[in-house]
Amino acid sequence: MVDIISTMKESPAIELNQRIAQRVRDLRAQGGYSLDVLSTRSGVSRSMLSLVERGESSPTAVVLERIATGLNVTLASLFENPQATTEPIARYADQLLWQDPHSGYVRRNVTPASLGAAVQIVEVLFPPQARVMYESTTREPVVQQQIWILEGTMEVTLGTTTHTLHTGDCLVMVLNQTMAYHNPTQHTARYAVVIANLAKPWSP
Structure with missing residues (x-):
């Protein structure tokens, strides 16, 4: 099998970090959680959560899974486009x-x-x-x-x-x-x- 990873064109990191940042902010607001509460629920430090929400960090999958668990959503939800769409x-x-x-x-x-x-x-x-x-x-x-x-x-x-x-x-x-x-x-x-x-x- 061809090593697809080595030939993939990665998406711009800044765009993805900003998408994740907005999704975490939106989901935290929907849940009514403060940064301190989400930190307790997820086991991720308040400072790291703040960096993620500002798009100033490139968190690992493990950190994002902890955040998703604290928000009671799936990891995949953190990568969704925050812009509403009806495109099927x-x-x-x-x-x-x-x-x-x-x-x-x-x-x-x-x-x-x-x-x-x-x-x-x-x-x-x-x-x-x-x-x-x-x-x-x-x-x-x-x-x-x-x-x-x-x-x-x-x-x-x-x-x-x-x-x-x-x-x-x-x-x-x-x-x-x-x-x-x-x-x-x-x-x-x-x-x-x-x-x-x-x-x-x-x-x-």
Whole structure:
């Protein structure tokens, strides 16, 4: 498989940082949280939250996941276009890319934003040997996530259980526990993340 990450044209970092900044500000206002309250809920320092909201920081995926958990939203929600739109199509060329400064993994929000879609789809390109661990907790309503491997191999650990997924495999989970993603191979893995809010509790 061609190493797509090395050939991708990254979206301007400033534009993405400003988009994330506005989304965090808007979601915090919607939740009625002060910076101090969000800091307590997320485990992210007030100073870091302030930098993120001003677009003056390039936070890692782990930090953004903590912020999303504190806001009771999904990580994908932080990358949505804050501008209202009724366009039912998200053109490929308009889907901004974001690269985690720690692991180097690249994510692309595929689903059109601001349409209130019940399901979100994200494409991820995960570098060889990279690893990311999220300390996720339960959201309300419950958030279900499916990982569908399009190319390559990924090890996904939920709590203390590790699942090895190969091309074509699909894993379903709920965002309510620590999760770790690891690419144990020498090749980039590509997978889709499908995220859905559930109206009632779910169990495997």
